[in-house]
Amino acid sequence: MKKPGYKWIALSCTTIGALFSVLSASTLMIALPVIMKDLNSGIGIIMWTIMGYMFSLTILVPSIGRIADMFGRKKLYVSGFALFTAASLFCALSSNGVQLLIFRMIQSIGASFMIANSTAIIADAFPKGELGKALGVNSMVVSVAAVIGPILGGFLINFGWRNIFYINIPIGIIGTIWAAVSLKEMKETSNHEKFDFRGTFTFTFGLFSLLLALTIGGFTQWLSKSVIILFSIAILLISSFTYIENHTKYPMLDMRLLKTRLLAFAYASTLLNGIARGAVTFLLIFYFEGDKGIDPIAAGIFLSPFAIAMMAMSPISGWVCDKYGARILSSAGLLVSGLGLIGFMKISTTSSMSTLIICMVITGIGSGMFFSPNTSAIMANVPADKRGIAAGVRTMFNNAGMVLSIAISMAIISSSISPAAMQALFVHSHVSSASIASTQFISGLRMAFTISFFFSLFAAFISYLRGPAPKWNSQSAN
Template structure:
């Protein structure tokens, strides 16, 4: 028992960076680079996995709606755990949780590659999401509180660029791995990246634990109320509402479920959502922290974050289907789709520097949403086939990706400025939860549109709807006072 306690204490004790690293003027950028490695890994996994769907269908002899749950299982667990992991990180330490996330992610990826059936693969993806939650719940907080105030927007832009780079490499890398190796390597590729992340985080991330003993007595929660038991009811209701909604969307997209079951799922999603609102108002330690959600600027900022990743992931899932209908090969389609996340990465890194210095983050958000909506609208109006389709699609994809690269970093900076510093981990978890919900909807809605109206007409309808959603994102963006 003593040995186990000693081992646990060592694992939960954060170690500071070596002095030779901590004393450097650019030490905070080394920490940002480590966080970017986790951001890159998470988005690489998302985009690489999508390219393996046809191979998984053939290998496991199942339909597309079933294989879709290789992605949705990951996203559901991620959404459910981001907020509670953010709270736990305030107690254990963000560095400890972040490094543990790399370890869990790598081990689960190893198991996913060895999966012998679809159920095992989906289970491994759920465990993989636990590691992803441990990383993502702390990534924004590590960046926002680890760099000087004047460099926060730039640092968040670099993190968004790392996400864009992972998304950009995913289609081409996934195609090469599936075609020349096996779909299993789509998951095994995460193992060496995870090991590098553990080593880099150990030496480059600063210690986040205070190192002082906590004073006994009642502790205050992040929204100012006295702390109580963990909000298990809120966690179950959140998980139930998101799972029921995505299951209903999957059933409408071809997952074999009877009609009454679909109606029951929709009803369960609504009831769980209503119960979640009531539970969070009554809980002493609410999982969604209404005190933070109701902070001026936070609620619309979280909605814009969800919208941004919905706009980003819908074309990534929908693009291969539409381009195949236009007669493009899988390799050419993958390279063409890469333009969207590549433009996102470039704009997130240097786009803000090219705009006038006097522009506020609100102005940058609105410009980005307008560019993204225009690009998606142009994609919806393009001809369905023809020799000029690749050239015609390239420009709108670059426009949409560049707009999202301006929108998301500026919006995240607005949200994190509105959240008190002592709540940064929970606030970062809520930002990532909104991002994951947007990613989940961006994965499910294209499949639904194609199933209901066919690739050509369904794809156009989805793209037109996305253009409208981008306009809504521009309207929601607003300035807030610094807290």
């Protein structure tokens, strides 16, 4: 039984979690060049502190979403909060790049517990007609964290980059206690169901092999022996997973989520938008701090227009979605994001900040128009007992897109500039070939943004093709 006002308590708990995880990521992103220099680590290790985190989320979240559907969301959410907080302490104490990467991966496990459950908790607490508004508020807070994070990160770097992780600890303690005390289980757990170990195993390792093949291929050669072997393993395991899920009474992933037209195209547009937008902030940070030599605080301020625009648009788009639906709004948002990416396709060392800010605002508005309605369309059109896995699959596709986006972008840039020159450029080393490295880096940036633009257009087309609301049988709907 939902108590009056509980929906806002649930939203506050999940919003703190969203603020926590995004703030951690955005503060870290701005500090990457500084961390690279301080820990004397290669760009590969430092880049994987971001990519590996998303990589892990992509693989873990769907399975955790299924476990939450079976055994409840609160315990997993609170446990994730606590684990993320503890891992932040160890990240702060890291003495080299490898240690930092390991503890970031542990952080990602905690984040998986939170992310797999937060959207489902909101969907459980809010009626269908208010879900878009609730998710819009949640997205707005995420945008606030994206605004504050780079600026806060730039400020904290003055006192040492480790403070970026230390600041997580008090937030994490407060959020963990608040969630433990306030959240309620809003649905009966399905303890009579059996967990699909075979499906989970084949899915986890199949997706792991696929993403690893794509990222290694992007940085080395697509026809290398290791890439071919990984692709072969991925095809075998994912094929096995599909067969298992279609012949299992209690599957990890209800395949109807992918066979239903509305959900399939909403998920596909999420993946394509992740590929289009995932590397934008990552690339701009290295552009501002590496190519332009701007200090971290200023770089954080210059990145804020994107998040501010998204913050302003998210609650508006959520409200509009509740009244008029998600199809047109989400598709239009992807087209607007594409307009912003057109401006980035012409980026140069001499690009004016006013031009870049306009491009960031346009891209941010488009993102705000897409995310809340698209997520609302997914969560409003699945039964209550499928919300955990539905949210997990959405996160999986979004993070998979972001991993691929960074891998593709870095592969393009790596093909146009030597690793040594790129490292020197990013840590502000004054080498004789600096101007040449800068020219090559800008050329790679333009190509990366061009590819992002075309993926955004494709995402808009796919989003528009989504069909009517699915009809679930009464057993699933209960």
